[in-house]
């Protein structure tokens with residue numbers, strides 16, 4: 811496993827809700843706004859503002875097969891991007907997942 815894959819795994823383990831994001835990305839913005847509206851704290855990493863952002867994005871791609879941002883992990887699980895987050899919100903699973911993620915933290 812590469813150094814960057816290990817770093818991603820550590821970040822996911824340490825943060826109940828983490829969004830790998832880019833500061834200019836509208837899907838990322840919507841995902842973060844959606845999580846804000848649920849009143850949960852989330853760690854956001856703006857990959858475009860980090861020297862190692864490209865390497866981290868590549869490592870996420872290797873671990874999850876998703877190469878776009880946002881890449882969202884809740885409770886240690888990869889849930890996908892913004893469209894996946896919005897689908898979880900629509901079907902009511904998001905609130906349950908967030909509650910579980912925060913209460914086991």
Ligand SMILES: N[C@@H](CCC(=O)N[C@@H](CS)C(=O)NCC(=O)O)C(=O)O
Nearest residue numbers: 835836837877878879880891892893
């Ligand atoms: N369906 C995806 C679309 C995500 C997407 O297209 N993200 C763009 C940025 S807004 C992206 O990752 N582009 C490639 C890149 O920045 O490396 C979602 O809902 O998250």
